[in-house]
Amino acid sequence: MSTPTAPAKKTNRLGFDILPYRGGKTTLCAGCGHNAVTERLVEACWDLGVEPWRVAKISGIGCSSKTPAYFLGQSHGFNSVHGRAPAVATGALLANHELRCVLVSGDGDTASIGLGQYMHTLRRNPAMLYLIENNGVYGLTKGQFSATSDLGAKSKGGAVNAFTPIDCCLAAIEYGATFVARSFSGDKKQLSALLRAALSHDGLAVVDVISPCVAFNDHEGSTKSYSYMKDHEEPLHDIDFIPFFNDIEVEFEEGVTREVSLHDGSRILLHKLEHDYDPSSRLNAVTRLHQASDGDEVLTGLLYLDRSRPSFTRTLNMVDRPLATLPESVTRPRREALERINEEYR
Amino acid sequence: MHATPVVNDFSIHVATANGSGSQTANSVLMRSIFQMGVPVSGKNLFPSNIAGLPTWFTIRASRKGYIGRKKEIDLLIAMNPETAREDVMALDAGAAVVYDEPLALAGLRDDLVFYAVPFDKLVTGVCPEPKLRKLVRNMIYTGVAAHLLGIEIDEVRKALVKQFGERKKKTAEMNWQAVLAGQSYASENLPKADPLKVERMDANQGRLIIDGNTAAALGCVFAGATVLTWYPITPSSSLAEAMIDFLGRLRQDPETGKATYAVVQAEDELAAAGMVLGAGWAGARAMTCTSGPGISLMSEFLGLGYFAEIPGVFIDVQRVGPSTGLPTRTMQGDTLTNAIVSHGDTRHPLYFPSNPEECFSMATEAFNLAEKFQTPVFVNLDLDLGMNNWMSDPFEYPELPVDRGKVLSTEDLERLGGFSRYLDVDGDGVPYRTLPGTPHDKAGYFTRGTGHDEHARYSEKAEDWIANMDRLSRKFESIRGAIPAPEVRFNPSARVGVVCCGTSRYAMEEACDQLREELGLETSSLRLKAYPFTDSLNEFIKAHDRVYVIDQNRDAQLLALMKLDMDPSLLLNLRSVRYYGGLPLDARTVSGEIARQEGIQ
Numbered sequence: 001m002s003t004p005t006a007p008a009k010k011t012n013r014l015g016f017d018i019l020p021y022r023g024g025k026t027t028l029c030a031g032c033g034h035n036a037v038t039e040r041l042v043e044a045c046w047d048l049g050v051e052p053w054r055v056a057k058i059s060g061i062g063c064s065s066k067t068p069a070y071f072l073g074q075s076h077g078f079n080s081v082h083g084r085a086p087a088v089a090t091g092a093l094l095a096n097h098e099l100r101c102v103l104v105s106g107d108g109d110t111a112s113i114g115l116g117q118y119m120h121t122l123r124r125n126p127a128m129l130y131l132i133e134n135n136g137v138y139g140l141t142k143g144q145f146s147a148t149s150d151l152g153a154k155s156k157g158g159a160v161n162a163f164t165p166i167d168c169c170l171a172a173i174e175y176g177a178t179f180v181a182r183s184f185s186g187d188k189k190q191l192s193a194l195l196r197a198a199l200s201h202d203g204l205a206v207v208d209v210i211s212p213c214v215a216f217n218d219h220e221g222s223t224k225s226y227s228y229m230k231d232h233e234e235p236l237h238d239i240d241f242i243p244f245f246n247d248i249e250v251e252f253e254e255g256v257t258r259e260v261s262l263h264d265g266s267r268i269l270l271h272k273l274e275h276d277y278d279p280s281s282r283l284n285a286v287t288r289l290h291q292a293s294d295g296d297e298v299l300t301g302l303l304y305l306d307r308s309r310p311s312f313t314r315t316l317n318m319v320d321r322p323l324a325t326l327p328e329s330v331t332r333p334r335r336e337a338l339e340r341i342n343e344e345y346r
Numbered sequence: 347m348h349a350t351p352v353v354n355d356f357s358i359h360v361a362t363a364n365g366s367g368s369q370t371a372n373s374v375l376m377r378s379i380f381q382m383g384v385p386v387s388g389k390n391l392f393p394s395n396i397a398g399l400p401t402w403f404t405i406r407a408s409r410k411g412y413i414g415r416k417k418e419i420d421l422l423i424a425m426n427p428e429t430a431r432e433d434v435m436a437l438d439a440g441a442a443v444v445y446d447e448p449l450a451l452a453g454l455r456d457d458l459v460f461y462a463v464p465f466d467k468l469v470t471g472v473c474p475e476p477k478l479r480k481l482v483r484n485m486i487y488t489g490v491a492a493h494l495l496g497i498e499i500d501e502v503r504k505a506l507v508k509q510f511g512e513r514k515k516k517t518a519e520m521n522w523q524a525v526l527a528g529q530s531y532a533s534e535n536l537p538k539a540d541p542l543k544v545e546r547m548d549a550n551q552g553r554l555i556i557d558g559n560t561a562a563a564l565g566c567v568f569a570g571a572t573v574l575t576w577y578p579i580t581p582s583s584s585l586a587e588a589m590i591d592f593l594g595r596l597r598q599d600p601e602t603g604k605a606t607y608a609v610v611q612a613e614d615e616l617a618a619a620g621m622v623l624g625a626g627w628a629g630a631r632a633m634t635c636t637s638g639p640g641i642s643l644m645s646e647f648l649g650l651g652y653f654a655e656i657p658g659v660f661i662d663v664q665r666v667g668p669s670t671g672l673p674t675r676t677m678q679g680d681t682l683t684n685a686i687v688s689h690g691d692t693r694h695p696l697y698f699p700s701n702p703e704e705c706f707s708m709a710t711e712a713f714n715l716a717e718k719f720q721t722p723v724f725v726n727l728d729l730d731l732g733m734n735n736w737m738s739d740p741f742e743y744p745e746l747p748v749d750r751g752k753v754l755s756t757e758d759l760e761r762l763g764g765f766s767r768y769l770d771v772d773g774d775g776v777p778y779r780t781l782p783g784t785p786h787d788k789a790g791y792f793t794r795g796t797g798h799d800e801h802a803r804y805s806e807k808a809e810d811w812i813a814n815m816d817r818l819s820r821k822f823e824s825i826r827g828a829i830p831a832p833e834v835r836f837n838p839s840a841r842v843g844v845v846c847c848g849t850s851r852y853a854m855e856e857a858c859d860q861l862r863e864e865l866g867l868e869t870s871s872l873r874l875k876a877y878p879f880t881d882s883l884n885e886f887i888k889a890h891d892r893v894y895v896i897d898q899n900r901d902a903q904l905l906a907l908m909k910l911d912m913d914p915s916l917l918l919n920l921r922s923v924r925y926y927g928g929l930p931l932d933a934r935t936v937s938g939e940i941a942r943q944e945g946i947q
Contacts, residue, residue, distance in 0.1 A: 052790070053785050053790065054785075072790075074787050075782075075790045076791065076792075077790070078654075079792070079795065080650065084647070086620075087612070087617040087620025088627070090617075090621050091628070092625065093628075094573045094630060095572070095629050096781070098783060116617075313608075318606075319606050323608060323629075324628055324781055325629070332568055332570045341564065346554050
């Protein structure tokens with residue numbers, strides 16, 4: 001009898017297996033949507049062959065903000081201040097625009113305490129993945145409504161939310177993000193494609209993922225529960241993602257599939273479902289989002305893509321070399337320059 | 347003519363309406379006296395308003411080199427109808443008044459010298475264009491004052507050319523005509539009846555005239571700052587704006603024209619502080635400048651910076667608070683706040699510059715300190731220092747190289763086989779760090795505001811928490827040895843000492859002379875240049891029976907900070923001298939209060 005050989009470990013284009021892309025063990029609840037999102041993120045980074053050392057994981061405060069500890073264990077991570085991760089991430093990119101920045105936030109962190117920073121980050125369009133793990137509830141403080149809770153949604157204790165929700169995708173499209181998508185933590189294939197596409201985008205990629213909270217918002221009357229999403233998710237299209245290093249020819253039928261290319265040469269294939277959807281139209285995206293929420297549906301997919309607007313660090317016209325690595329000979333002007341200025345003020 | 351002339355020792359108070367273009371006239375007058383070689387200072391006392399409200403500019407000439415505010419006004423130039431009466435009534439007997447003739451001030455008092463000048467009539471003569479008259483009208487009083495005080499007219503001309511620069515020749519010429527009109531009117535119509543006089547000296551050889559904000563901005567540029575994030579707030583905005591100007595001139599790549607820096611006008615001070623920390627974490631020399639209300643907003647991030655150990659320079663140009671307070675007036679309002687700002691146990695090092703040279707050198711030093719000790723560092727200016735023009739020695743090129751602190755490279759990690767982010771390897775409390783983007787599988791670590799152990803792992807254990815906080819204390823002790831020592835003027839026969847920081851030095855130095863010359867009280871003085879305080883402060887206090895601590899705030903913040911840091915047995919020797927009216931501190935306030943408490947008045 002021959003001894004069976006262990007199957008070779010699957011490796012990505014850098015020759016890494018999945019291990020460097022994993023992180024610490026999650027401390028979130030079993031069944032939490034965030035854990036599924038983390039899994040998809042691990043797969044996406046592995047699949048794209050992202051260099052772990054090049055990634056900066058940045059978060060605010062809350063359940064979602066804990067997750068950077070659970071993926072890419074070799075990368076630098078920064079669990080910062082509630083609602084202020086966008087500023088920290090922006091600062092990190094100013095210092096080193098070659099970092100691949102992954103920001104993980106939640107609905108409280110982004111749409112309540114961090115709304116101001118969110119809006120202004122949208123305006124600046126820094127190149128990063130801005131992931132919102134949206135469960136409509138404050139988990140760590142045990143079940144209060146968040147600003148993305150739908151009007152009329154019921155809390156676990158039976159209270160009815162009396163306020164209109166903030167739609168992070170609508171805001172993102174309106175104020176300047178250049179890649180805007182919504183997905184559902186339970187939609188493995190779609191989320192996976194969207195995350196890989198978002199990580200390949202050179203600009204601000206907002207991905208708002210409905211990610212149910214099993215502890216405080218997964219009951220009857222919730223609009224962010226697994227069962228609600230199962231019944232109300234309305235995908236715009238089926239999505240495939242083909243990374244830039246994969247140069248396979250894809251044949252597709254005109255009018256059924258749209259091909260959209262990203263800056264790095266990666267391609268997104270959008271296969272038509274009920275209607276054709278053009279993600280380059282801002283007006284159309286906004287209209288469809290409003291129609292969906294009026295019909296109690298949750299629209300998912302690639303909502304909006306703008307490949308023309310430069311990212312924030314590009315608009316600043318900085319030298320190619322990251323500011324963090326510039327030597328003194330570049331950053332400290334010469335003696336003569338100071339003497340000239342002394343003379344000007346004499 | 348007055349019997350004894352008062353030479354190079356007087357103050358001029360110019361009262362105008364805000365937005366009337368008086369700043370140029372005042373600057374030219376101040377610069378003319380400066381060019382006469384006489385020590386001079388200028389202080390703009392302005393309202394929080396764009397145009398219309400009353401504003402005053404005080405110029406002090408002092409042969410002894412006193413450049414703090416002088417309380418008494420010797421020459422009033424009354425141009426503002428709204429305040430003229432009040433301004434005149436507040437003068438001490440014997441003062442002189444140049445005023446706009448229609449204001450008819452001469453009848454108000456008979457113990458002053460009055461000079462009436464028909465400004466409207468004179469300006470019509472030099473400026474045919476009615477629209478421009480408002481802009482050159484004030485330059486007439488510069489000519490009048492130059493004549494009355496005996497300032498050489500060539501120096502006024504030179505100052506004017508300097509003020510307008512080469513590019514505004516036409517404007518300069520029109521203003522020059524206004525100066526001449528004032529001068530000739532005065533020489534023909536105003537017989538000298540006051541004793542004030544400028545005589546040429548040689549005290550200003552090589553010196554500059556510059557404001558503290560510009561000097562600090564320049565210091566940051568020569569420190570090699572790469573990231574500036576800011577939110578506009580008086581009185582710090584001009585620092586950011588000066589820096590943007592210098593960066594644009596001095597920090598472009600010569601080949602590509604691209605910037606070796608990034609500037610972001612943030613949406614608020616919270617974001618500005620967050621960007622500083624993000625940039626500092628990722629290896630930039632990052633900074634922001636703000637004032638008290640901004641510090642309040644940055645407070646949460648400052649605690650994170652301290653605890654997560656991230657470098658950043660925070661320049662605070664202090665103004666009067668609490669709340670919106672007096673936004674265009676000066677105060678040492680954040681001395682205590684900045685030392686301990688944020689919740690929990692926090693300590694931050696502070697620099698206390700007192701003049702433009704120190705604004706430059708301390709701003710430069712602050713970046714090295716921040717990176718060496720991986721912590722937020724404050725540079726405390728105040729509005730008086732930041733926004734007013736000061737005489738300054740030329741700036742000296744920084745001799746110390748840029749020190750990026752304990753940063754491990756890929757090669758270091760290869761050699762060491764890894765690292766522990768918060769381990770005190772060297773016993774100085776300062777751990778090693780890596781920058782994001784360092785290509786090595788052991789480079790990464792997790793930065794957090796939550797409890798952590800030496801390996802940057804999450805921990806809620808009491809022993810881990812205490813060990814970390816104790817290491818942070820050790821680090822702060824190491825900082826104590828790395829900051830500038832106080833400037834001490836030790837007088838062996840003095841039983842009384844005086845301590846201050848920042849711009850209080852001018853009033854302190856003059857007050858010590860007043861106490862000796864007028865009351866025979868000998869004093870020693872010590873000017874703090876930074877916090878944490880060094881042992882020399884304890885020694886100074888021990889060497890005197892009583893030590894007066896000067897504060898430009900109500901709550902004696904510097905004294906309170908000293909109490910937090912000092913041997914309790916010394917506290918009984920401490921006294922407080924406070925001023926909190928929003929004007930730059932003057933010597934009389936200090937000497938008067940010390941004399942009162944000493945019971946020798």
